[in-house]
Amino acid sequence: MAGNLEAPIGPLRPQSQDGAVESAAPRPAPNKEVELARRLIAGDESAFEPFVSAFQTKLFQYTYLTCGQREDAEEVAQETLLKVFENLAQLREPEKVRPWVFRIARNVCYMKRRKSIYAPEEEISLDQLMPSFKDDGGGRRIEIADWKGLPDTLAMKGELRDMLREAIGDLPDLYRNTLLLRDVEELSTEETAEVLGVSADVVKTRLHRARLMLRQRLDAQLLAGVRP
Amino acid sequence: MTKLECKEIFEKLSEYLDRQLPPDMCDQIDAHIGACPPCVQFVESLRKTMELCKDLKEEEKPAPLRHHALSNLRSAYQKFSRERNAEKGVLKNGSEA
């Protein structure tokens, strides 16, 4: 099996023992929002405030990183919540409340957002996102920044946070949306597919490209000597 | 060295890191990565990118809703509630009639 190189991660087999493949990422089920939605629909007003606070933050994060402006994001989050309550009768399946709410947010964002610099019609080729290999006699190497110095968390790292936010903002819409829903908001592949109206396979393809683009951009910044 | 090339590994890395790949594919990738320094570096950079995205969520918090915004939302919800009750009432009366 593996040699003795320092491996940054352990084996990443799906965790079930019977060999079955887990179809979804092992994230905790979003029971809290579903439960709150059920209570709201049943007319339980005590669920109102917890529901608002659960979604206000999520919607703000999503729209902040989509629109790029704090004020716009707060406005979009509020407008989305208003549409949510105005259209609550249309939420027939409370278990789908997260994709339903994010779909509304996405539509509100589309009305407001600034145009992205470029929006590719076709998927970007993976080759453009791979590092280049070079062989300088000492074996094959890739051109890559030194990521070891980077912290795993953003706490107290203002510049790193700004760099990341800016890099996400520069992603083409198609990819940014997928990345925000999957990696920032941690929706499942299936929920994200529902928000975006595409298949789970398309979500996987776009997520991978989005992550690679983001990685590439951060790598370029690090190589250019920008030190967080 | 194994049969899988770095490029094939790169194509599958997101699914690998998300644990969405079948076990035999994971084993092949583990085996390759274990013997390939460029892949180790690349995987680490991608994994860190993902970690930082998750962390962004902790960093971005909105200002609390203004009283007036919150009461607008509450009115919208109460309207839904009233209409829903009215609808139920109609159904009930209908069945009693």
Ligand SMILES: [Zn+2]
């Ligand atoms: Zn390799």
